[in-house]
Structure formats: structure tokens, C-alpha cells
Amino acid sequence: MPDTPASDGPTIGIVGLGRLGSALTTVCRADGTRVCLTATRSGGWSAEAVPDVLVDASAPEAHPDVLDYCATHRVALVACVSNLTDTQWKALEELAGTVPVVRATNLSFAHYLQARIAEFTAALTTGRFAAATTVRERHPLGKAHRPSATALALADTWAAASGRAVADIADERSGLPVSEHELTHTWDGESLHVRHHVGSWTVPARGALAAAGWARAASPGLVTMRTVYDDLTTRSTT
Known part of the structure; x- marks a missing residue:
């Protein structure tokens, strides 16, 4: 040092x-x-x-x-x-x-952007354009808690911005460190995925x-x- x-x-x-x-x-x-x-x-x-x-x-x-x-x-x-x-x-x-x-539920700058994108998306997907929204998180085997605090925070961000709860929060324990968190918005015949991957502590x-x-x-x-x-x-x- x-x-x-x-x-x-x-x-x-x-x-x-x-x-x-x-x-x-x-x-x-x-x-x-x-x-x-x-x-x-x-x-x-x-x-x-x-x-x-x-x-x-x-x-x-x-x-x-x-x-x-x-x-x-x-x-x-x-x-x-x-x-x-x-x-x-x-x-x-x-x-x-x-x-x-x-x-600090999540310290990553890109997670901050992911949450901001969720708010932007919520403002535009109303009425006839409303989507079914889900959260998926993946951590390596050994992660103590599921779903992760970040996944729950993303779900809360979406609910606060859209007035609608997410349809599901999926958790997976596999793969390499550190984590993945994904918001998926689904309409009839199409979907939008906003995924944040962290590969290093x-x-x-x-x-x-x-x-x-x-x-x-x-x-x-x-x-x-x-x-x-x-x-x-x-x-x-x-």
C-alpha cells in the first residue's frame, strides 16, 4: 500500500x-x-x-x-x-x-443504470402497452439467501414506478461469480430483456x-x- x-x-x-x-x-x-x-x-x-x-x-x-x-x-x-x-x-x-x-443493497454503477431503465420503461408501458414483467437473479452455489436483496430491490423499483407488481421473481444457483440480475418485459409475441452481469468483486x-x-x-x-x-x-x- x-x-x-x-x-x-x-x-x-x-x-x-x-x-x-x-x-x-x-x-x-x-x-x-x-x-x-x-x-x-x-x-x-x-x-x-x-x-x-x-x-x-x-x-x-x-x-x-x-x-x-x-x-x-x-x-x-x-x-x-x-x-x-x-x-x-x-x-x-x-x-x-x-x-x-x-x-448499499447493490454497489454497482450498472445496476443503478438498470434501475433507472426500469423506471423509464415503466413510464412508457401503460394502458395498451402494459407488459408482464419478471425478475430473474443468478448467483453461484453457496449464496445464502434467495431471492437476493438486489432482486427484491428491482421488484420494488418496478412496482413503485409502474404501480404494478412483478409477475414473478426467479432465483438460480449455478455458474461463476459474481451475479446476474435481469428484468424481462413480455408482450404478445415479443419481449425486452435488461440484464446486468457482474464477473468480478x-x-x-x-x-x-x-x-x-x-x-x-x-x-x-x-x-x-x-x-x-x-x-x-x-x-x-x-
């Missing part, structure tokens, strides 16, 4: 060094971003300094310690752990009263680093990656 961190980047703490946490460590090293805190189940917490932003890539069991650290040290949080309990989500909302919190790791950079300068509050990418894309075009 470079001795001198990037001058315009945040200092990062990473909780959980599994696939996402390890990929984020590699991305930070390549980017010149200083990782000054790490925490794992087996090794505990190790900190050289208090980071600007904590990225939680661990598991629901670590949630109380993560929230306690962020509240005590007033550190922004990028929360990447899905399948939290209602009580844990409530605690995350309470933390957002004092520090910026990014709820580097992709969500880059998204986590982008979210951390955004959160460092944000005000307290709970936002999703939609807000982060809305803001970042607006800045890049102005």
Missing part, C-alpha cells in the same frame, strides 16, 4: 475481509487510498487511526459493534450487509441521525470506494446508492 494516501480521497476502515472486503482492500491499494482500520471475526479490530468512513462488508452479527464504533467516533458508514433484521434496520436509521449512512469494491468518497462530505442522514450515483452523475455532467 502506498505510504502517502490520495490527497482527495477518504481514509477507510473495512469491517469484514471476505470477498468484498478483500477486493476493496486491493482497490484501495491501487487507488492510493489509505486503509487505517480493519476488523474481522477472527482477528478483532485493528486501527492505526480513526477513518473518515467505515465500510461494513461483514455479517449481521457484527452490526452492533459497527454501529457503536460509528456513533462513538462520528464516522460515516457505508452499510453493505443485507438480510438485517427489522431491529437492525431501525438501529441503522437511528445512527443516520448523527452521521451519514449509505445503505472489483466491481462492487469500486462502488464501495465511490460511496465512501461521497459519504465523507455528506451531511447526516440515511441514503441509498441511488442518491449517491444520482449526485455523482450530476456532478460529472455539469
Whole structure:
């Protein structure tokens, strides 16, 4: 890791060094971003300094310690752990009263585009042009939860934009890492498929680093990656 961190980047703490946490460590090293805190189940917490932003890539069991650290040290949080309990989500909302919190169901920029395309499609497929819409997700064998949090989020996005629930959510456990998520819109004799494929953990790791950079300068509050990418894309075009 470079001795001198990037001058315009945040200092990062990473909780959980599994696939996402390890990929984020590699991305930070390549980017010149200083990782000054790490925490794992087996090794505990190790900190050289208090980071600007904590990225939680661990598991629901670590949630109380993560929230306690962020509240005590007033550190922004990028929360990447899905399948939290209602009580844990409530605690995350309470933390957002004092520090910026990014709820990251999916960190990929292309997933953000997929959701925006779904909203655009919903606006045009009304009345005689209404379609039957389904969601399909694929993850490798061993994925713990089904359907995935991203598949459920896509279904919610479609329902909110169209006023119609998806007809089905299909889940598949096969193939290579990392994931595929697809929205299919079907009419009589034709269909439209919007598929997002991720083949490397580097992709969500880059998204986590982008979210951390955004959160460092944000005000307290709970936002999703939609807000982060809305803001970042607006800045890049102005």
C-alpha cells in the first residue's frame, strides 16, 4: 500500500475481509487510498487511526459493534450487509441521525443504470402497452439467501414506478461469480430483456470506494446508492 494516501480521497476502515472486503482492500491499494482500520471475526479490530468512513462488508452479527464504533467516533458508514433484521434496520436509521449512512443493497454503477431503465420503461408501458414483467437473479452455489436483496430491490423499483407488481421473481444457483440480475418485459409475441452481469468483486469494491468518497462530505442522514450515483452523475455532467 502506498505510504502517502490520495490527497482527495477518504481514509477507510473495512469491517469484514471476505470477498468484498478483500477486493476493496486491493482497490484501495491501487487507488492510493489509505486503509487505517480493519476488523474481522477472527482477528478483532485493528486501527492505526480513526477513518473518515467505515465500510461494513461483514455479517449481521457484527452490526452492533459497527454501529457503536460509528456513533462513538462520528464516522460515516457505508452499510453493505443485507438480510438485517427489522431491529437492525431501525438501529441503522437511528445512527443516520448523527452521521451519514449509505445503505448499499447493490454497489454497482450498472445496476443503478438498470434501475433507472426500469423506471423509464415503466413510464412508457401503460394502458395498451402494459407488459408482464419478471425478475430473474443468478448467483453461484453457496449464496445464502434467495431471492437476493438486489432482486427484491428491482421488484420494488418496478412496482413503485409502474404501480404494478412483478409477475414473478426467479432465483438460480449455478455458474461463476459474481451475479446476474435481469428484468424481462413480455408482450404478445415479443419481449425486452435488461440484464446486468457482474464477473468480478472489483466491481462492487469500486462502488464501495465511490460511496465512501461521497459519504465523507455528506451531511447526516440515511441514503441509498441511488442518491449517491444520482449526485455523482450530476456532478460529472455539469
